[in-house]
Amino acid sequence: MRPHRAFSPGLTGVLPLRETRHLVEVLRARVGDRFTVFDGEREALAEVVDLGPPLRYRVLEERRPEREVGVEVVLYVALLKGDKLAEVVRAATELGATRIQPLVTRHSVPKEMGEGKLRRLRAVALEAAKQSGRVVVPEVLPPIPLKAVPQVAQGLVAHVGATARVREVLDPEKPLALAVGPEGGFAEEEVALLEARGFTPVSLGRRILRAETAALALLALCTAGEGR
Known part of the structure; x- marks a missing residue:
C-alpha cells in the first residue's frame, strides 16, 4: 500500500467506515501495512491488524509534526x-x-x-x-x-x-x-x-x-x- 493518511477520531485503533473503504477497496491495504492516522490534534504511525470492516490498527509511534501555523x-x-x-x-x-x-x-x-x-x-x-x-x-x-x-x-x-x-x-x-x-x-x-x-x-x-x-x-x- 502506498503511503496514506487516515482520519481516526481519538486514535482509538478503529477506522471510520469511509476511511476503511478507501484503504481496503482503493489502496488494497493488507494486514501488516503501515500508514498514518491523525485526529485533529495528534498524529501517529499505525499498522493494520484487521481489515474489518471496520479496519483495526495499532499505534506504533505517536508524532507531533510542526506543520501548523502556530496561531489561530x-x-x-x-x-x-x-x-x-x-x-x-x-x-x-x-x-x-x-x-x-x-x-x-x-x-x-x-x-x-x-x-x-x-x-x-x-x-x-x-x-x-x-x-x-x-x-x-x-x-x-x-x-x-x-x-x-x-x-x-x-x-x-x-x-x-x-x-x-x-x-x-x-x-x-x-x-x-x-x-x-x-x-x-x-x-x-x-x-x-x-x-x-x-x-x-x-x-x-x-x-x-x-x-x-x-x-x-x-x-x-x-x-x-x-x-x-
Missing part, C-alpha cells in the same frame, strides 16, 4: 456562487486556516447554505488536511450575517480602496482573522463595520481579483508568505 487563523469569507466556496475551503486548509466562517453580506448572491453543502465543505476540508499533511482539520461553520462577526485582536480585510500592505501591518505572532467579500466586494458600510471590530483594510495589488482568488491571496500572504 480564522477566514471569514462571503458566500460565493456555484462551487467556488469549495475551492476556497480546499486551498485555505492547505494554507493553514484553523476555522472557516462563511458570511452573508449585502452583495452575496447566495443568502443561505443547505446542510448538504455544509457537509460537503467539511468533507473537502478533511480531504485537504489529509493531502497537505496537517494534523488540524479546519472547522467549517454555518453562515452568519456580517454583523455577527465578533471583535478581533488582529484582523485584515481585503479591500480595493486600501493602501496598506499586508507585510506592513501583520504581526505573525498574534491570532489572526481575515475577511474577504463576495463578487463585487464588501459595501463601504460593511468595511466600516469590520474596521470597528478590529480589522485593517489591506490591498492585494493593483488588479481586480475574483473573490475566491482574493481569499487565497490574502491567506497565502499571511501564512505561506511568512514561511508558516
